[in-house]
Amino acid sequence: FTLYPNPTEVDNINVNYTSEENGSLTVKVFDLTGRLVKQEEKQLGIGEQTFSININSLTKGAYFIQLDNGKRKGSRKLMVL
Numbered sequence: 001f002t003l004y005p006n007p008t009e010v011d012n013i014n015v016n017y018t019s020e021e022n023g024s025l026t027v028k029v030f031d032l033t034g035r036l037v038k039q040e041e042k043q044l045g046i047g048e049q050t051f052s053i054n055i056n057s058l059t060k061g062a063y064f065i066q067l068d069n070g071k072r073k074g075s076r077k078l079m080v081l
Helices: none
Strands: 002-004 012-019 023-031 036-044 047-054 061-068 073-080
Touching: 002 073, 012 023, 012 061, 036 047
Parallel strands: none
Antiparallel strands: 002 012, 012 047, 023 036, 023 061, 061 073
């Protein structure tokens, strides 16, 4: 998956994700100490998806965005300016 804009100064980031099946996706945001600072569920269909995550509660710094569909997990680094 890809995150944009990254680095960001806006309240929402966009995620491009390709789903191989219908179902839910857990989105988790961790700070650099590994503390979970945000979590939400997204319902997705098959194919390429674009959705946004509201990050206005995050302070400046580095974070990891983790996506988990129940079978696979992936993470990307996000910089909030």
